[in-house]
Amino acid sequence: xxxxxxxxxxxxxxxxxxxxxxxxxxxxxxxxxxxxxxxxxxxxxxxxxxxxxxxxxxxxxxxxxxxxxxxxxxxxxxxxxxxxxxxxxxxxxxxxxxxxxxxxxxxxxxxxxxxxxxxxxxxxxxxxxxxxxxxxxxxxxxxxxxxxxxxxxxxxx
Numbered sequence: 697x698x699x700x701x702x703x704x705x706x707x708x709x710x711x712x713x714x715x716x717x718x719x720x721x722x723x724x725x726x727x728x729x730x731x732x733x734x735x736x737x738x739x740x741x742x743x744x745x746x747x748x749x750x751x752x753x754x755x756x757x758x759x760x761x762x763x764x765x766x767x768x769x770x771x772x773x774x775x776x777x778x779x780x781x782x783x784x785x786x787x788x789x790x791x792x793x794x795x796x797x798x799x800x801x802x803x804x805x806x807x808x809x810x811x812x813x814x815x816x817x818x819x820x821x822x823x824x825x826x827x828x829x830x831x832x833x834x835x836x837x838x839x840x841x842x843x844x845x846x847x848x849x850x851x852x853x
Contacts, residue, residue, distance in 0.1 A: 699762045701792065703799050706757040706769070711744040714759065714769050718742050721782035726819045734842040742780060747771070755779065756803045760792045770796040774807040776852070778816040797829055801852065812853050817845035 706714055719742070727735055740746075750771070751757045760768035760783070768783035770793075778800075783793045797814075805811050818826050823833065823846055831848040 701767075701795075702761040703795060704759060704761070705803075706747075706751055706759050708748060710759070710766070711748040711751075713766055714757070715742055715744045715747060717766050717769060717784060718780060718782050721784060724785055726821065729819065729821055729844075731842055734844075737842050750779075756800055756807070758796055758800050758803065760787075760796055762787065768792045768796050770800040772800045772804050772814070774804050776801065776804045776808070776811040776814040778814060781816070793825070794829055801850075805852070812851070814850040814852060816848050816850075818848050820844060820846060823848070 719739070722738060722742070727738075730738065747757065754774045755771055756774060757769065757771045759766050767787045769780065770778065771780040772778050778797075781793065781796070783796070801811075801814050804814075814831075816826060816831060818831075826848050827833075829850070831850045834847040834849055
């Protein structure tokens with residue numbers, strides 16, 4: 697039996713649970729490739745207090761829930777840049793991330809109708825996932841060395 701999924705904006709008070717999901721998925725899928733400084737920088741950015749602050753500013757934070765459990769999240773700036781994007785390992789490969797991305801981009805376009813592309817600074821081990829979602833690599837590696845990333849773009853037009 698398939699569990700129905702709910703997609704909705706993050707609510708005040710959920711930031712701790714969302715950041716727990718982010719931390720678990722980060723440790724499972726991304727952290728091994730980072731230096732201690734890179735991990736520290738990531739955790740500083742993904743702090744629950746900063747997440748709720750960004751959600752009140754110009755960031756869109758959407759959640760995927762299965763039976764009231766948060767199983768995925770996406771954070772986009774209203775200019776279409778993906779800041780955080782994680783799906784619990786047990787729910788990957790089932791379309792949850794694609795639906796979060798579609799809805800997140802839709803919300804960003806509602807705020808800023810002039811958006812023509814979505815961007816992301818992908819961790820090296822997430823490039824293939826973003827490519828499956830329609831992103832393409834741009835040239836080069838960015839980051840200051842503590843968090844290497846690959847710039848990617850998804851044309852929306």
